[in-house]
Amino acid sequence: MQFIDEATLTVAAGNGGDGIVAWRREKYVPKGGPAGGDGGRGGSVYLLADPELSTLVEFRYKRQFGAPAGHAGSTSNKSGRAGEDLVIPVPVGTLVYRTTAAESEVLISDLTQPGTRMLVAKGGRGGLGNQHFATSARQTPRFAEKGEPGEHCVLRLELRLLADAAVIGLPNAGKSTLLSVVSAARPKIADYPFTTLEPQLGVVRVSEDESFVMVDVPGLIEGAHEGAGLGDQFLRHIERSRVLIHLLDGAKAADEILQDKETIDRELAAWNPKLTQRPTLLVISKLDVPDAQERLRELSVRFPDLRGVSSATGQGVRDLIYAAWQTIQYTPLPEIAAAEPPRIVLSPKEAFRIERVDDAFVISGERVERLAAMTDFDSDEGLGRFEQILAKMGVDKKLREMGALEGDTVRIGATEFTYS
Numbered sequence: 001m002q003f004i005d006e007a008t009l010t011v012a013a014g015n016g017g018d019g020i021v022a023w024r025r026e027k028y029v030p031k032g033g034p035a036g037g038d039g040g041r042g043g044s045v046y047l048l049a050d051p052e053l054s055t056l057v058e059f060r061y062k063r064q065f066g067a068p069a070g071h072a073g074s075t076s077n078k079s080g081r082a083g084e085d086l087v088i089p090v091p092v093g094t095l096v097y098r099t100t101a102a103e104s105e106v107l108i109s110d111l112t113q114p115g116t117r118m119l120v121a122k123g124g125r126g127g128l129g130n131q132h133f134a135t136s137a138r139q140t141p142r143f144a145e146k147g148e149p150g151e152h153c154v155l156r157l158e159l160r161l162l163a164d165a166a167v168i169g170l171p172n173a174g175k176s177t178l179l180s181v182v183s184a185a186r187p188k189i190a191d192y193p194f195t196t197l198e199p200q201l202g203v204v205r206v207s208e209d210e211s212f213v214m215v216d217v218p219g220l221i222e223g224a225h226e227g228a229g230l231g232d233q234f235l236r237h238i239e240r241s242r243v244l245i246h247l248l249d250g251a252k253a254a255d256e257i258l259q260d261k262e263t264i265d266r267e268l269a270a271w272n273p274k275l276t277q278r279p280t281l282l283v284i285s286k287l288d289v290p291d292a293q294e295r296l297r298e299l300s301v302r303f304p305d306l307r308g309v310s311s312a313t314g315q316g317v318r319d320l321i322y323a324a325w326q327t328i329q330y331t332p333l334p335e336i337a338a339a340e341p342p343r344i345v346l347s348p349k350e351a352f353r354i355e356r357v358d359d360a361f362v363i364s365g366e367r368v369e370r371l372a373a374m375t376d377f378d379s380d381e382g383l384g385r386f387e388q389i390l391a392k393m394g395v396d397k398k399l400r401e402m403g404a405l406e407g408d409t410v411r412i413g414a415t416e417f418t419y420s
Helices: 175-182 228-238 254-271 273-277 292-300 317-330 366-373 380-393 395-401
Strands: 006-012 045-050 064-066 086-091 094-099 105-111 117-121 152-159 165-168 200-205 211-216 243-249 280-285 353-357 360-364 409-412 415-418
Touching: 006 086, 006 117, 045 094, 045 105, 064 086, 086 152, 094 117, 105 117, 117 152, 165 175, 165 228, 175 200, 175 211, 175 243, 175 317, 200 317, 211 317, 228 254, 243 254, 243 317, 254 273, 254 292, 280 292, 280 317, 353 395, 360 366, 366 380, 366 409, 380 395
Parallel strands: 006 064, 045 086, 165 211, 165 243, 243 280, 360 409
Antiparallel strands: 006 152, 045 117, 094 105, 094 152, 200 211, 353 360, 409 415
16 A cells, blocks of 8 residues: 555535525415525535555545535425435644635644544535514515625645654664564565664554554665655654664774764754754664664764664673663653644734725625625515615615715625626
């Protein structure tokens, strides 16, 4: 299965169902009055953190999702059926960004807990049937509301693997071999650089009841934080790890090993300075190779905590696993990003805004745009109610103050009409 860790989706909630115009019709009940039912609520769109998923490959070809609309109301004051909610499963560890009207991105959630369900697009409410518009002066209303449009938005999903330990190092340092020895993972292993092209996860069993997840990150090279060798796509998967296992190739000369370490340290700092403060186990690999033991003794003078392993013979592997497990126990899960906290938005004193755009007056505002979307302009009574509400809000007065004349074009959302 191909590993995909980024996807862009377009999601749309369902529109609310339309209210209807209907009348009570019963024997011996003359002039029964209005009995039009309300429309059903449109389906909402949710994201669900699913522990069974490990990649965003499901979104490689399908990127548009829509929830069904609510059903129209019925006679005898019966409400329409609500649209079914759409639940989109995503891997645990997915960051959810929402594109704003200004084309910028805002982090709205970090789905780190299995089973977390998040609302990303709310379904529109159903329109009111004509039963709601009866008054003492208007006992037979011949209009009803349309359903409210559902929300729609563009989301960018970014997967950052949830692994307790990350094995890092330059290409061909022995990372995949180590993972294959300590877990049941079977990454591709060969004697050439860049054998591993995708992050590989494995479960490391410490005891019968204790285990942790290890990720083998493809080899990093100089300039990885800028995208060299696809490094920027791999570095993000390190950020959630509680401990880093930095493998250094014991088959190299001491000065080369030091240079390799400095290269990785620079790349980590350039990508995220907090990674340099993450607990790190420095390890010389390939102890079975000639001169590797000498490299370990030589460099231990400079790095007292340096340890060595041989994945081929198993030397030092168990000690490394226990050291990683103990470090994981006292290291809290790092928080890589904080979602935007809910903010209370105070509505301005004016509930609408009017701008002159080309030859038209454009009226914007949540309330007036929703009113226009839910008004049935084919009904004279519905149009009259619409104009009456606008007048009460002060829209008509404001248009006159701005110089609107009879015959001018007025636009509210997708609705355009002639001012009179």
